[in-house]
Amino acid sequence: MFNRFIAAILPWFPKKFIWLFSKSYISGETIDDAIRVSKEFKKNNIDITIDVLGEFITTLGEAEENKKEYLNLIDVTNKSGIDGNFSVKPTFFGLLIDREVCYKHIREIVAKASTYNNFIRIDMEDSSCTDMEIELFRRLQKEFPGNVGLVLQAYLKRTLDDIKSLSDLNSTKHPLNFRLCKGIYIEPAEIAYKKYEEINWHFLEDLEYMFKNKIYVGIATHDKPLVEGAYKLIKQYNVPKDMYEFQMLYGVTPNLRESIVKDGHRMRVYVPFGTKWFGYSTRRLKENPKMASHIIKALFYKG
Numbered sequence: 001m002f003n004r005f006i007a008a009i010l011p012w013f014p015k016k017f018i019w020l021f022s023k024s025y026i027s028g029e030t031i032d033d034a035i036r037v038s039k040e041f042k043k044n045n046i047d048i049t050i051d052v053l054g055e056f057i058t059t060l061g062e063a064e065e066n067k068k069e070y071l072n073l074i075d076v077t078n079k080s081g082i083d084g085n086f087s088v089k090p091t092f093f094g095l096l097i098d099r100e101v102c103y104k105h106i107r108e109i110v111a112k113a114s115t116y117n118n119f120i121r122i123d124m125e126d127s128s129c130t131d132m133e134i135e136l137f138r139r140l141q142k143e144f145p146g147n148v149g150l151v152l153q154a155y156l157k158r159t160l161d162d163i164k165s166l167s168d169l170n171s172t173k174h175p176l177n178f179r180l181c182k183g184i185y186i187e188p189a190e191i192a193y194k195k196y197e198e199i200n201w202h203f204l205e206d207l208e209y210m211f212k213n214k215i216y217v218g219i220a221t222h223d224k225p226l227v228e229g230a231y232k233l234i235k236q237y238n239v240p241k242d243m244y245e246f247q248m249l250y251g252v253t254p255n256l257r258e259s260i261v262k263d264g265h266r267m268r269v270y271v272p273f274g275t276k277w278f279g280y281s282t283r284r285l286k287e288n289p290k291m292a293s294h295i296i297k298a299l300f301y302k303g
């Protein structure tokens with residue numbers, strides 16, 4: 001209760017206090033930070049996907065700047081010798097201002113990535129964006145199969161139907177490539193499962209469907225029971241190692257991450273960087289209010 005209260009009021013704390021919490025979830029403010037952290041993961045046989053922090057924007061000028069930032073990021077990453085894999089949030093490119101402009105920006109990013117044979121993952125945002133983001137993916141998948149993927153959220157009641165409706169784009173040469181996660185936004189009960197058990201059950205139902213239908217999946221979770229559920233399905237369907245990977249967020253459950261790697265599964269870590277870390281970290285904070293008390297402790301016991 002106390003932790004929840006702290007988590008609720010923390011967004012009104014001065015930014016430098018929030019940074020104490022944020023720094024464990026964010027690689028840093030610059031591309032160099034993201035590259036440095038990515039190289040560390042590579043040394044430990046862990047893949048990465050890099051994300052530039054920032055979301056809802058208010059002008060198309062910002063969308064243009066954000067696109068340029070990603071285009072530059074793709075060049076810098078490839079020059080540094082890291083396999084290019086990037087995550088993008090469509091609202092960062094103006095999805096809620098002008099859908100077509102957003103499509104053109106993301107298309108340019110995917111086109112550039114494809115010249116290096118890199119991969120662009122379209123993150124899934126709140127339910128006001130779901131239809132538009134699926135449509136965006138559909139268009140890009142047709143033009144750049146193998147270079148683009150989408151995130152699906154197990155908490156949405158529509159998700160299994162969405163997977164089925166995209167299945168016409170699946171092929172042996174270019175399997176669909178989804179990241180499956182629980183979903184992080186607060187959605188109404190009419191459209192989203194709310195209970196932990198319900199969400200987990202549907203997560204595994206979606207995962208099973210993907211395995212059965214030879215869809216590539218990034219299993220994005222830090223939840224041990226879900227990891228164990230995924231292990232069972234991998235065994236049951238004899239899923240080859242090149243048809244799935246596990247994914248985790250930077251800074252979250254490193255021990256579980258290591259154990260999955262030790263068990264011989266491919267792992268990818270989501271490495272965010274950028275100056276706009278405030279929204280991202282307060283969302284992480286609401287997910288895990290216990291962190292709030294750690295910050296408070298850090299504030300008082302630092303000296």
Ligand SMILES: Cc1cc2nc3c(=O)[nH]c(=O)nc-3n(C[C@H](O)[C@H](O)[C@H](O)COP(=O)(O)OP(=O)(O)OC[C@H]3O[C@@H](n4cnc5c(N)ncnc54)[C@H](O)[C@@H]3O)c2cc1C
Nearest residue numbers: 123124151181182183184220221222223247248249270288
């Ligand atoms: C690689 C990746 C990409 C993602 N992309 C998206 C996306 O595009 N759209 C979207 O809606 N959501 C995205 N998410 C977030 C996801 O939807 C969940 O909100 C988040 O992963 C927490 O769910 P969980 O499966 O880890 O299970 P939970 O039941 O929430 O957590 C399981 C356990 O993990 C630990 N844990 C979880 N979160 C934290 C934390 N922040 N700090 C410390 N410990 C923690 C705790 O021990 C917790 O008990 C992504 C997650 C990952 C891993």
